[in-house]
Amino acid sequence: MVAYAWLMLLFPLLGVLVNAFFGRRIGKRVVSWVACSAIGLSFLVALGVLVGVAGSKGIEQPLFTWIRAGNFRVEFSLLLDPLSALMAAVVTGVSFLIHIYSVGYMAEDPRYARYFTYLNLFVFAMLILVLANNYLMMYVGWEGVGLCSYLLIGFWFERKSAADAGKKAFIVNRVGDVGFALGIMLIFATFGTLQFSEVFRRAPGVLGPAVVTAITLLLFMGATGKSAQIPLYIWLPDAMEGPTPVSALIHAATMVTAGVYMVARNHVLFDMAPATMTVVASIGAATAFFAATMALVEKDLKRILAYSTISQLGYMFLAVGVGAYSAGMFHLTTHAFFKALLFLAAGSVMHALAGEINIMKLGGLREKLPTTYAVFAVGAAALAGVPLFSGFFSKDEILWRAFLRSPVLWLVGLVTALLTAVYIFRALFVTFWGKTRAEKKLWEHAHEAPAVMSVPMLILAVLAVVGGYIGLPRLSLVEGYLEPVLPAGHIAEAGALEWVLLAVSAVVALGGIALAYYLYVVRPEAPARLSRQYAPLYTLLSRKYYVDEFYMAVVVEPLRRVGRFIAELFDPQVVDGAVNGLARLAGVCGEGLGTLQTGRVRSYALSILVGVVIILGYFLLR
Amino acid sequence: MDAIRYLLILSAVLFTIGAAGVLLRRNALVIFMCIEIMLNAVNLTFIALSRQLQSLDGQIFVFMVMAVAAAEVAIGLGIIVSIFRHRATTDVDDVSLLKG
Amino acid sequence: MGISHMTATPLETVLFIIFGAVAIAGALSVILARQVVYSALGMLVNFVALAAMYIMLSAEFLGIAQLIVYAGAIVVLFLFALMLVGGRRPAEQGRLSPGFAAAGGALAVIFLAEIAYLVARMTGVAGARGTVTPEAIAQTGHIQLLGATLLLDYILPFELASVLLLVGIVGAVALARARRRSQEE
Numbered sequence: 054m055v056a057y058a059w060l061m062l063l064f065p066l067l068g069v070l071v072n073a074f075f076g077r078r079i080g081k082r083v084v085s086w087v088a089c090s091a092i093g094l095s096f097l098v099a100l101g102v103l104v105g106v107a108g109s110k111g112i113e114q115p116l117f118t119w120i121r122a123g124n125f126r127v128e129f130s131l132l133l134d135p136l137s138a139l140m141a142a143v144v145t146g147v148s149f150l151i152h153i154y155s156v157g158y159m160a161e162d163p164r165y166a167r168y169f170t171y172l173n174l175f176v177f178a179m180l181i182l183v184l185a186n187n188y189l190m191m192y193v194g195w196e197g198v199g200l201c202s203y204l205l206i207g208f209w210f211e212r213k214s215a216a217d218a219g220k221k222a223f224i225v226n227r228v229g230d231v232g233f234a235l236g237i238m239l240i241f242a243t244f245g246t247l248q249f250s251e252v253f254r255r256a257p258g259v260l261g262p263a264v265v266t267a268i269t270l271l272l273f274m275g276a277t278g279k280s281a282q283i284p285l286y287i288w289l290p291d292a293m294e295g296p297t298p299v300s301a302l303i304h305a306a307t308m309v310t311a312g313v314y315m316v317a318r319n320h321v322l323f324d325m326a327p328a329t330m331t332v333v334a335s336i337g338a339a340t341a342f343f344a345a346t347m348a349l350v351e352k353d354l355k356r357i358l359a360y361s362t363i364s365q366l367g368y369m370f371l372a373v374g375v376g377a378y379s380a381g382m383f384h385l386t387t388h389a390f391f392k393a394l395l396f397l398a399a400g401s402v403m404h405a406l407a408g409e410i411n412i413m414k415l416g417g418l419r420e421k422l423p424t425t426y427a428v429f430a431v432g433a434a435a436l437a438g439v440p441l442f443s444g445f446f447s448k449d450e451i452l453w454r455a456f457l458r459s460p461v462l463w464l465v466g467l468v469t470a471l472l473t474a475v476y477i478f479r480a481l482f483v484t485f486w487g488k489t490r491a492e493k494k495l496w497e498h499a500h501e502a503p504a505v506m507s508v509p510m511l512i513l514a515v516l517a518v519v520g521g522y523i524g525l526p527r528l529s530l531v532e533g534y535l536e537p538v539l540p541a542g543h544i545a546e547a548g549a550l551e552w553v554l555l556a557v558s559a560v561v562a563l564g565g566i567a568l569a570y571y572l573y574v575v576r577p578e579a580p581a582r583l584s585r586q587y588a589p590l591y592t593l594l595s596r597k598y599y600v601d602e603f604y605m606a607v608v609v610e611p612l613r614r615v616g617r618f619i620a621e622l623f624d625p626q627v628v629d630g631a632v633n634g635l636a637r638l639a640g641v642c643g644e645g646l647g648t649l650q651t652g653r654v655r656s657y658a659l660s661i662l663v664g665v666v667i668i669l670g671y672f673l674l675r
Numbered sequence: 676m677d678a679i680r681y682l683l684i685l686s687a688v689l690f691t692i693g694a695a696g697v698l699l700r701r702n703a704l705v706i707f708m709c710i711e712i713m714l715n716a717v718n719l720t721f722i723a724l725s726r727q728l729q730s731l732d733g734q735i736f737v738f739m740v741m742a743v744a745a746a747e748v749a750i751g752l753g754i755i756v757s758i759f760r761h762r763a764t765t766d767v768d769d770v771s772l773l774k775g
Numbered sequence: 776m777g778i779s780h781m782t783a784t785p786l787e788t789v790l791f792i793i794f795g796a797v798a799i800a801g802a803l804s805v806i807l808a809r810q811v812v813y814s815a816l817g818m819l820v821n822f823v824a825l826a827a828m829y830i831m832l833s834a835e836f837l838g839i840a841q842l843i844v845y846a847g848a849i850v851v852l853f854l855f856a857l858m859l860v861g862g863r864r865p866a867e868q869g870r871l872s873p874g875f876a877a878a879g880g881a882l883a884v885i886f887l888a889e890i891a892y893l894v895a896r897m898t899g900v901a902g903a904r905g906t907v908t909p910e911a912i913a914q915t916g917h918i919q920l921l922g923a924t925l926l927l928d929y930i931l932p933f934e935l936a937s938v939l940l941l942v943g944i945v946g947a948v949a950l951a952r953a954r955r956r957s958q959e960e
Contacts, residue, residue, distance in 0.1 A: 653767065653768050654706075654767045654770075655697070655698055655701070655706075655767060655768070655875075655879075656875075658694075658697050658698055659698055659875070659878065659879055659882065662694055662698065662879075662882050662883070662886065663882060665886065666882055666885050666886050666889065669886065669889040669890065669893070670889065672893065673889055673892060673893065678783050678788075678791070679900065680894055680895070680897070681791065681795070682791075682828075682832075683890075683894045683897075684890075684891060684894055685795045685798070685799070687887060687890040687891065687894070688799055688887065689798060689799065689802050689821070690890075691883050691884075691886055691887040691890075692799070692802040692803060692805075692806060693802065693806075694883055694886065695806060695879065695880065695883040696805060696806035698875075698879030698880075698882070698883065699806065699871060699876060699879050699880070700806060701871070702811060704811050704814070704815075704853065704856060704857060704860070705805065705806070705811060705814050707853070708805050708814055708815065708818045708853065709805060709806060711818060711845070711849065712802050712805060712818065712821060715821065715822065715825055715845070718825070718837075718841075719825060719828065719829075722828075722829055722832050722834050722837065723832060724900065725832075725834070726832045726833065726834070726909070727900050728900065728902050728903075728904055728905055729904050729905040729906060729907050729908050730904075730905030730907055731905070731907050731920060731921055731924045732905075732924070734834055734837055734921060734924075735921075735924060735925055735928075735929050735932070737834075737837055738837070738840070738921075738925065738936075739932060739936055741837075741840060741841075741844050741845070742936040742937075742939060742940055743936070743939065744844075744845070744849065745844055745848065745849065745940065745943070746939050746940050746942065746943030746946075747943070748849050748852050748853075749852065749943045749944070749946070749947045750943055750946045750947060750950070752852055752853065752855075752856040753946070753947045753950035753951065754950065755856060755860070756856055756859050756860060756950075757950055759859070759860040765860050
């Protein structure tokens, strides 16, 4: 199966082409069949590859030479190793379920075919990113998923907020991408090649500490953009303007994890730069904490999940930052399951209540949407790290490794775990318990989603529970599987300490849930009182630390002013002046020369003969 | 006088007559005929030099010129007739839409 | 290399001069005739005289082709076109602007003088001699030799020429159809 890995790319590409060119003609049924089967087949290939490359150090499969200019050569090759295979399987698997869910969710949308075209294109670009064997190809995938993200956030572009959110995501990502591109250029300048295997092979001999720190920091800058870390996380909450399955797929499960994957892929370089590692771990921990605090006061269900995503991505960066790459990849995998699940459940709520997403206008949905409630609860438990759910194992793995590096990081992670349990169960209780606050008409029409939507949710719910068991401590299948690519490093033999920490985080998770239960079910008036009591803190959190306003004032406004100056003075006077002047000059010349052009064939013939006579004369006089 | 010189001069005279016709006549059909005469003058040069150099390459050229001339006449006359249908004239000076 | 490589018997010389004179006369009548149909006839005379010269230069096949393609097909095409645009009228009305006529005539004369001078000054014909002597042609036959050259050494240009003719046919048909459509409207 490994030899046919290129099929993984081919199927989504075919899906894109068919739906882009014939989508409007072949009808919704065919469109959904094409799109879903493309990803389904791709998923099967990915599973085959996942099994096929187990234990191997990685196979490079050249498809064709992409660029050849002088001694600069870039192959279009697939890198198939446990890391990329795991990532590809997660991407295609989750995508497949979300594609099916979308069939139900988007059924009424007039731009149905376009939606699935974008979705397939996204999977194609993501797979290029994942399977790339060199930086340039990875960059293409990186930009490709960025483009798809932009297109899908702004999918309902009639709404100004959606169009703005798409722009914001694109521009903020651009900032990070500049860093990524500079990092790639620096790598090329240093090594003269962009192929991963070559770079990693030569890195220990060639790189000085300064250069490797610069390279890794630049690469990490790209990761902060794509994976929504401080300071470039601001686009992700707004990205919730897109259709909910898109939020589930791109802005929770797959694309935003690209940064984590990229760091893991480049672990050879990152391992050589301890300063960068400290930065990565600190930013990861800080992001995890701050995003969690913002999720505490958010009222929009999808935005709660968005902040939660940022927070969980922070965990993953914390993991890779302390050198626990496989723990990061493990959490990436479980997070893909339970976060996609939570989003799909949120989508199901919106579907039932005509798009209502403010949790303060929901409530009591337990009785109307029992399935959705059940799967949301499973997802929330996994996210909160309730023992025996998947998130518990992966999060604990990260905390344990963080503790080995620095107890401070561990403490931040632990507090974040508490906040996580509180905010997600707050969302659960407020949305599904108590008496409804929804409008009467909406409430009466509320209905459970069709099977095409609930079955993917149920599958994801199962995965969210059992997904953790592939990485049980001391049994760690994930770590063993990734071992050939990501050496686990020597972990201090701690034995009892690890179990103690495990118990502590379990207690913290359950404590967080209990706290949420107390605050939002037992004493529903308590939160309001608290927010009054600590009004400044509450305002600070609900305004998201004023980061958006800060960027607006420091970055956007000055740029706008420069833009206005150029648009109103420089452009019309200088640029247009030069252009108009040239045009006038050309016009004058043309009028002069135009008199030569009589339109009469014979005068042209005469000038030809003049030319002939002159040329002959030249031969005569020579 | 050598035969080759004679033939080259003859071809030059024919070519000049054709060129003068193109310049001095205004009837599109006559101009076209003059162009044919010029082509023939060149053909004569090719054949004469082919004989001189004892090689058939020049004659291949003549062959190609004939093919081109046949195609050109078919199209050219079609255009002239077409213009005549529209504007009732075959005078090239009346057709000066390309005037700058 | 001898400039007088070509040898001619007195009879051939006389025939050359006669045919040359006829060709010039034909060409002159093309540009001097008042009516287009006489121009066409002058062109016919010119073509036939040249065909005779080709044959005398041992390019028999081209001579015959000249008769068929030029003197036959092309002249007939011209006569058809003439019929369609009405050939009985004088070729053109009004006078040429004297300045243009003088310039054109002068240029033509200068051109001829230049070529004549170049030819007179010429000392020989450069280039390697081939093996296709008039004797070889007489022995093997012009058509065989030309055909072999055409289809062995020049097959690609030959094919391209056939494509060109095809394009010519299509173009002519397109022009004819466009005319019919514009008449229907």
